Amino acid sequence: MHLQAQGVTVRFGGLVAVDEVSLRLERGEILGLIGPNGAGKTTLVNVLSGFQRPLAGTIFVDERDCTGLPRHGFPRAGIVRTFQAVRLFRGLTVGENVEAGYVAQGLGRAQARRRALEILGELRLADKAHHVAAGLSYGEERRVGLARALAVNPRFLLLDEPAAGLAAAEADELRKVIVEVRSKYDCGVLVIEHNMALVMNLCERIQVLDSGKTIAAGTPAQIRSDARVRRAYLGPDALQ
Numbered sequence: 617m618h619l620q621a622q623g624v625t626v627r628f629g630g631l632v633a634v635d636e637v638s639l640r641l642e643r644g645e646i647l648g649l650i651g652p653n654g655a656g657k658t659t660l661v662n663v664l665s666g667f668q669r670p671l672a673g674t675i676f677v678d679e680r681d682c683t684g685l686p687r688h689g690f691p692r693a694g695i696v697r698t699f700q701a702v703r704l705f706r707g708l709t710v711g712e713n714v715e716a717g718y719v720a721q722g723l724g725r726a727q728a729r730r731r732a733l734e735i736l737g738e739l740r741l742a743d744k745a746h747h748v749a750a751g752l753s754y755g756e757e758r759r760v761g762l763a764r765a766l767a768v769n770p771r772f773l774l775l776d777e778p779a780a781g782l783a784a785a786e787a788d789e790l791r792k793v794i795v796e797v798r799s800k801y802d803c804g805v806l807v808i809e810h811n812m813a814l815v816m817n818l819c820e821r822i823q824v825l826d827s828g829k830t831i832a833a834g835t836p837a838q839i840r841s842d843a844r845v846r847r848a849y850l851g852p853d854a855l856q
């Protein structure tokens with residue numbers, strides 16, 4: 617099973633934000649999507665998750681064309697995304713935040729609470745269930761965002777800069793959690809990240825965008841040594 621973008625183009629006025637990009641995410645794999653600021657990464661994820669209609673191109677889940685689906689059709693097709701900035705209800709507890717995700721899926725209150733506690737345990741947040749979300753560290757906040765996304769039981773999980781602002785130890789904790797989530801849910805995970813240590817250690821494959829175009833795709837080792845990637849994006853020393 618796979619999620620696929622084929623020839624996706626998005627324009628904002630005269631700007632071509634995504635320019636005939638194709639991408640394929642297999643269920644069970646972890647794919648990195650990297651590139652400099654403004655490369656089109658978030659816009660592509662917006663298209664893959666139904667938040668943005670492409671000007672051209674097609675989104676498939678296996679052979680099924682999902683391009684024209686309404687926004688809520690995407691989670692139903694198993695595609696769930698997180699945002700660059702976490703959107704928690706800061707006045708509610710961590711447990712209530714996650715519960716809300718399950719209630720939105722149609723679960724009753726008691727069942728939603730049970731599932732929320734279970735998932736918080738999986739994400740090593742069980743002890744935070746009764747804490748107010750406003751008091752969380754960045755790393756904890758990211759994991760709560762992830763817990764909420766998991767309420768949909770995704771087959772394809774799209775994470776937009778999950779490690780932004782995290783210290784190295786927190787980013788590493790997040791890396792372990794993402795690997796566990798992939799195994800437990802057997803989902804494909806697409807990770808947009810600027811944290812190269814995380815990308816290189818986490819992802820099995822990496823696709824690189826620059827100015828809306830794919831400039832490279834391959835294993836971390838291939839990307840690390842790709843001359844075009846180094847030139848366009850990272851500079852000669854950034855991938856050591």
Ligand SMILES: Nc1ncnc2c1ncn2[C@@H]1O[C@H](COP(=O)(O)OP(=O)(O)OP(=O)(O)O)[C@@H](O)[C@H]1O
Binds near residue numbers: 652653654657659660
């Ligand atoms: N809603 C919008 N209206 C107009 N231009 C937009 C819009 N969204 C994105 N853009 C532009 O499209 C281009 C791609 O933006 P996008 O957010 O996809 O980049 P990105 O790769 O996610 O960058 P970053 O690493 O900074 O998050 C940028 O030039 C951006 O300014």
Ligand SMILES: [Mg+2]
Binds near residue numbers: 657658659700
């Ligand atoms: Mg972005």
